[in-house]
Amino acid sequence: xxxxxxxxxxxxxxxxxxxxxxxxxxxxxxxxxxxxxxxxxxxxxxxxxxxxxxxxxxxxxxxxxxxxxxxxxxxxxxxxxxxxxxxxxxxxxxxxxxxxxxxxxxxxxxxxxxxxxxxxxxxxxxxxxxxxxxxxxxxxxxxxxxxxxxxxxxxxxxxxxxxxxxxxxxxxxxxxxxxxxxxxxxxxxxxxxxxxxxxxxxxxxxxxxxxxxxxxxxxxxxxxxxxxxxxxxxxxxxxxxxxxxxxxxxxxxxxxxxxxxxxxxxxxxxx
Amino acid sequence: xxxxxxxxxxxxxxxxxxxxxxxxxxxxxxxxxxxxxxxxxxxxxxxxxxxxxxxxxxxxxxxxxxxxxxxxxxxxxxxxxxxxxxxxxxxxxxxxxxxxxxxxxxxxxxxxxxxxxxxxxxxxxxxxxxxxxxxxxxxxxxxxxxxxxxxxxxxxxxxxxxxxxxxxxxxxxxxxxxxxxxxxxxxxxxxxxxxxxxxxxxxxxxxxxxxxxxxxxxxxxxxxxxxxxxxxxxxxxxxxxxxxxxxxxxxxxxxxxxxxxxxxxxxxxxxxxxxxxxxxx
Amino acid sequence: xxxxxxxxxxxxxxxxxxxxxxxxxxxxxxxxxxxxxxxxxxxxxxxxxxxxxxxxxxxxxxxxxxxxxxxxxxxxxxxxxxxxxxxxxxxxxxxxxxxxxxxxxxxxxxxxxxxxxxxxxxxxxxxxxxxxxxxxxxxxxxxxxxxxxxxxxxxxxxxxxxxxxxxxxxxxxxxxxxxxxxxxxxxxxxxxxxxxxxxxxxxxxxxxxxxxxxxxxxxxxxxxxxxxxxxxxxxxxxxxxxxxxxxxxxxxxxxxxxxxxxxxxxxxx
Numbered sequence: 029x030x031x032x033x034x035x036x037x038x039x040x041x042x043x044x045x046x047x048x049x050x051x052x053x054x055x056x057x058x059x060x061x062x063x064x065x066x067x068x069x070x071x072x073x074x075x076x077x078x079x080x081x082x083x084x085x086x087x088x089x090x091x092x093x094x095x096x097x098x099x100x101x102x103x104x105x106x107x108x109x110x111x112x113x114x115x116x117x118x119x120x121x122x123x124x125x126x127x128x129x130x131x132x133x134x135x136x137x138x139x140x141x142x143x144x145x146x147x148x149x150x151x152x153x154x155x156x157x158x159x160x161x162x163x164x165x166x167x168x169x170x171x172x173x174x175x176x177x178x179x180x181x182x183x184x185x186x187x188x189x190x191x192x193x194x195x196x197x198x199x200x201x202x203x204x205x206x207x208x209x210x211x212x213x214x215x216x217x218x219x220x221x222x223x224x225x226x227x228x229x230x231x232x233x234x235x236x237x238x239x240x241x242x243x244x245x246x247x248x249x250x251x252x253x254x255x256x257x258x259x260x261x262x263x264x265x266x267x268x269x270x271x272x273x274x275x276x277x278x279x280x281x282x283x284x285x286x287x288x289x290x291x292x293x294x295x296x297x298x299x
Numbered sequence: 300x301x302x303x304x305x306x307x308x309x310x311x312x313x314x315x316x317x318x319x320x321x322x323x324x325x326x327x328x329x330x331x332x333x334x335x336x337x338x339x340x341x342x343x344x345x346x347x348x349x350x351x352x353x354x355x356x357x358x359x360x361x362x363x364x365x366x367x368x369x370x371x372x373x374x375x376x377x378x379x380x381x382x383x384x385x386x387x388x389x390x391x392x393x394x395x396x397x398x399x400x401x402x403x404x405x406x407x408x409x410x411x412x413x414x415x416x417x418x419x420x421x422x423x424x425x426x427x428x429x430x431x432x433x434x435x436x437x438x439x440x441x442x443x444x445x446x447x448x449x450x451x452x453x454x455x456x457x458x459x460x461x462x463x464x465x466x467x468x469x470x471x472x473x474x475x476x477x478x479x480x481x482x483x484x485x486x487x488x489x490x491x492x493x494x495x496x497x498x499x500x501x502x503x504x505x506x507x508x509x510x511x512x513x514x515x516x517x518x519x520x521x522x523x524x525x526x527x528x529x530x531x532x533x534x535x536x537x538x539x540x541x542x543x544x545x546x547x548x549x550x551x552x553x554x555x556x557x558x559x560x561x562x563x564x565x566x567x568x569x570x571x572x573x574x575x576x577x578x579x580x
Numbered sequence: 581x582x583x584x585x586x587x588x589x590x591x592x593x594x595x596x597x598x599x600x601x602x603x604x605x606x607x608x609x610x611x612x613x614x615x616x617x618x619x620x621x622x623x624x625x626x627x628x629x630x631x632x633x634x635x636x637x638x639x640x641x642x643x644x645x646x647x648x649x650x651x652x653x654x655x656x657x658x659x660x661x662x663x664x665x666x667x668x669x670x671x672x673x674x675x676x677x678x679x680x681x682x683x684x685x686x687x688x689x690x691x692x693x694x695x696x697x698x699x700x701x702x703x704x705x706x707x708x709x710x711x712x713x714x715x716x717x718x719x720x721x722x723x724x725x726x727x728x729x730x731x732x733x734x735x736x737x738x739x740x741x742x743x744x745x746x747x748x749x750x751x752x753x754x755x756x757x758x759x760x761x762x763x764x765x766x767x768x769x770x771x772x773x774x775x776x777x778x779x780x781x782x783x784x785x786x787x788x789x790x791x792x793x794x795x796x797x798x799x800x801x802x803x804x805x806x807x808x809x810x811x812x813x814x815x816x817x818x819x820x821x822x823x824x825x826x827x828x829x830x831x832x833x834x835x836x837x838x839x840x841x842x843x844x845x846x847x848x849x
Contacts, residue, residue: 063671066664070724073661073805078721085719113618156834157827160710160798164815165823169636171628174621207388207454210348211461212377212405213412220413221401225392248708252801265714277707284706396592419590426587438587439595 093274100272104260104279110174111256111283114249115242118181122242123235126186130193136205137197137223151194154187159245163254172253180254181242188238196230197223233295240284240291247280300326300497301347301465306356308342308521316342317521320356326464327495329488331508331529334518335541340501343518344467347499348380349373360465378405381458383487385470387450391443395434395453398442399425402460421460428456432486448479452486459490466491466498473503480504484511505537639820646828647821651810655826658807659833661724662796665806669728669796670789673735674781680736681743688747688773697740704737713799724805731792731799738791742784743777750776779845786841790834797830 078085131137133147162180170176205222213221250258257276264272301324308317316339324330332340345351347358349365358365360379368376381402389398403421404412411417417425429435432452434445442450451471458466468487472480488511491498502508508515509529517525517532517540525536534546586592598604648655683689683697704712709730716726716733750773758772800808807826814822 063668066668069660069664070668070728070805074723074725075721079725081721082719089715089718110621113621116614117618117622152835152838153831156794156831158794158798160801161811161827164801164812165639168815168818169629169632169639171625171632173623173625175624178622203384203386203388204390206350207382207384207457208390208401208404210350210377210380210382210467211402211457212374213401214374214404214409216409217404217412220409221390221393221397221404225390228392244706244708248710251710261711277711280711281703281706285702288706394595396587397594400592415592415594417592422587422592423590426584426592435584438592439583 089270092268092270095271096274096278097269097271098275100275101279104257104276107250107257107260108279108283111246111250111258112243114174114177114181114246114254114256115239115287118178118246119185119235119239119242121178121182122185122238123189125182126189126193127231129186129190130197131219131223133190133194134197136200136202137219147190147194151187151190154183154185155191156187157184159184159242160248160252163249164252167253172255174255177246177249177254177256180249181246184245185238185242188241189234192234193227193231196227196234200226229298232298236291236294236298240287243287244284247284300324300361301499302357302359303347304357306343306346306358307354308339308346308351309354315521317346317353320521320523322516322523322526324465324497324499326497327491328513329491329498329500329511330514330516331512332499332501332516332518333503333505333508333540336503338518339521340518341469342521344382344469344499344501347465347467348377348382374405378461379464381461381463381466383451383454383458383466383468383471385473387442387447387454387474389442389450389453389457391441393442394438395429395440395442395445396425396438398453399429399456399460402457405461425456425460428459429453431490432456447475448483451475451479451483455483455486455490459494463496466496466500468498468500470501470503472507480507481510487511505532635818635820638818639824642820642824643828645821646825647819648825651814651819651822654810654813655807655822655829658800658810658826659829661727662793662800662806662808663833665724665728665731665796666789666793669731670735670785670792672728673732673792674739674785674788676732677736677739677743681740681747682769684740684744685747686744687752697744701737701741701744704733705741709734709795709799710802713804714802717803722803722805727796727799727804727806730804731795734795735788735792738788739781739784743781746777746780747773783841783845786837786844790837790841793833793837794830 129147129150132139132143133151135144138144138147159180162183163176166176166180170179200223204226205218208218208222246256246258248258248261250256250260251262253259257280261273261276264270264276301322303320303322306317306320306322307315309315320343332343334340342351346353347360347365349368353366356366360376363376365373365376390401393401397415400415400417400421401412402425403417407417407421426435426438429438432455434449434452434456437445437449437453442453445453466487471483471487475483484507487498487500490496500508500512509532512529515525515527515529515532516523517536519540524539525532537546538544583592596604598607680697680700683693684701686694689697712733713727713730716729720726720729754776755768755772758768763771796806796808797811798808800806800810801812803809807830811823811826814820814826
């Protein structure tokens with residue numbers, strides 16, 4: 029009871045009771061201690077000499093980046109094209125795999141609870157593992173190149189698209205599904221008439237959204253050898269050609285902004 | 300034509316929705332099913348087309364025992380029963396024509412239905428039905444662009460495209476205004492007469508039930524407590540179905556008052572709510 | 581013939597999504613051409629793939645017998661570092677994201693502040709964490725500090741953008757009601773804005789914690805601390821049983837995080 033009465037009989041109002049207040053303080057204290065502990069671990073593993081030097085290093089870095097070596101840009105069109113292809117083809121492949129997985133994972137369309145658990149496991153594994161890790165693995169298996177990047181992007185997209193899509197499927201209105209079942213439609217027909225039209229806008233939106241994230245992710249896959257502009261980035265950094273690095277940064281910046289703008293426009297038009 | 304005997308439905312939670320229902324519906328009869336909310340009306344008609352599985356008992360449509368069917372046979376049996384829903388249950392993002400044609404899903408293969416390649420006779424029949432319910436101009440409109448009454452007409456056309464022997468109608472007028480409600484009930488009634496269709500209509504509005512049904516059954520707590528002609532429904536039987544209430548009062552009057560009260564009180568809680576959230580910090 | 585007359589005669593086709601046939605076929609053709617061009621850029625060295633296929637099978641097989649033991653020291657250190665980086669970066673990032681988010685909300689901040697904050701958000705969101713990590717490693721040296729700053733920076737962009745959007749479409753009547761009592765700017769923030777955005781802010785912070793952990797597993801590749809370095813080493817040495825162990829740990833922690841965040845969210849609402 030937040031309202032209590034004093035000995036004089038006047039009621040006092042407090043936001044929380046004393047007990048809740050103390051529990052709150054304790055929780056904050058515990059969180060603070062945890063934070064400090066974590067900080068200590070980090071600080072133990074840090075060479076503070078380098079950190080003191082950070083300002084000078086930073087300004088040095090910027091001075092080396094400027095002015096950008098713009099003539100380098102014409103050698104970046106092909107890698108950029110590769111990057112776009114990795115993102116787009118990876119997204120298409122990922123969506124194609126995520127679509128059935130989402131239907132198997134949604135509570136209202138799954139054929140069996142066991143199948144649902146398996147589908148959820150696929151989704152969570154794919155979500156937990158960053159596309160860069162997938163790329164590292166695939167490069168050791170398939171060899172360096174665009175293909176490893178495409179598959180890495182696809183594998184990471186399954187979880188993202190699958191999760192959002194199965195949540196959308198679970199949120200559909202049940203009555204049209206009931207009505208379609210009542211006409212004597214088969215299971216697949218119920219899916220295609222009762223469920224699919226209801227989730228199609230969400231599906232399109234999620235796909236475009238993931239495509240725009242994938243453009244961003246595919247810019248770095250080259251760091252581990254999986255194709256795209258990341259390869260050039262890696263080479264430029266290794267040879268300390270920072271004025272080339274800044275050109276690459278500008279390219280990435282513009283491309284990502286453009287894809288984000290396109291994706292936002294498309295999603296706005298759909299809904 | 301439709302015979303229910305000893306039908307019982309118990310939900311996994313242990314709630315008994317229906318207890319030993321015995322009911323026979325001859326061909327061509329329109330029966331209204333009335334009763335308070337939660338009496339089991341919806342469960343009863345959903346047991347007939349097995350959207351809800353009855354726990355025990357037998358349901359026969361013509362010569363077919365419905366409770367034992369599964370898979371393909373169940374789908375074939377469902378074709379013979381058209382269903383009309385309270386919230387219309389149209390697929391909002393499909394066009395009116397697609398919604399009506401979905402009544403034929405039980406008779407076309409998956410790919411044909413997926414690619415919307417319906418046989419010509421289905422299309423002709425669908426269009427004829429749309430003309431009959433007064434919406435031939437709307438074939439290419441999306442279902443969510445229609446008004447409530449129009450949507451329910453599409454729902455009726457979809458059910459009739461199944462060419463059913465029986466209509467299961469679940470609260471067809473609950474979301475409609477009084478005038479549209481009457482039009483929809485009249486339409487259902489006429490169509491049943493034209494096609495000699497039997498129908499079970501769940502309905503809240505006793506006056507509509509009296510006006511449009513051949514027979515009225517009253518359901519209370521999962522049991523049938525009244526079954527007879529509309530004229531036989533008097534204040535006493537209404538009390539057995541719904542409980543104590545002054546049934547003699549002019550009905551439109553009390554309803555009007557209730558509506559007034561509802562609209563005037565609906566303003567107040569809203570302001571109270573926003574004050575409460577504003578002050579909750 | 582009109583579509584109605586055709587329908588009467590039994591002729592009916594679904595309306596195409598794009599009415600103009602030239603545009604429709606043009607788009608389809610364009611899509612096809614792009615797909616062919618894009619597919620042609622994939623050059624696969626089949627000999628290399630055949631060689632690697634065995635490794636792929638090894639990798640899958642490793643999941644049935646992951647090896648937690650032989651590198652347990654490295655794994656433990658890496659996971660601990662990842663977790664600490666995740667936690668500190670989320671706390672710092674969220675704390676810094678709040679002022680940036682307030683500044684980036686069009687309805688409560690003046691134009692120069694708005695553009696500055698939007699600029700910070702755009703830069704932070706555009707570049708992958710790993711690119712930022714490279715720069716911070718150069719500045720701060722190898723180790724978890726660079727990683728932590730990277731993740732905190734990425735958190736600012738993520739949280740501030742969503743926070744700003746929340747503030748932009750919050751219920752303005754409540755703000756006016758509080759203002760009408762004669763409350764100051766800070767009091768208005770505390771009584772009208774905070775209660776409306778707080779539950780989502782907590783939910784998003786939990787979500788970001790989850791993302792930060794997943795990111796902390798990769799920025800180690802460029803030397804910014806965490807489990808990534810260990811994982812990278814194990815993969816490049818083809819020690820798939822150790823990689824499998826690390827991946828399983830990551831999946832388990834992400835699952836745990838998701839489970840607890842759904843609890844926290846229920847508790848705050």
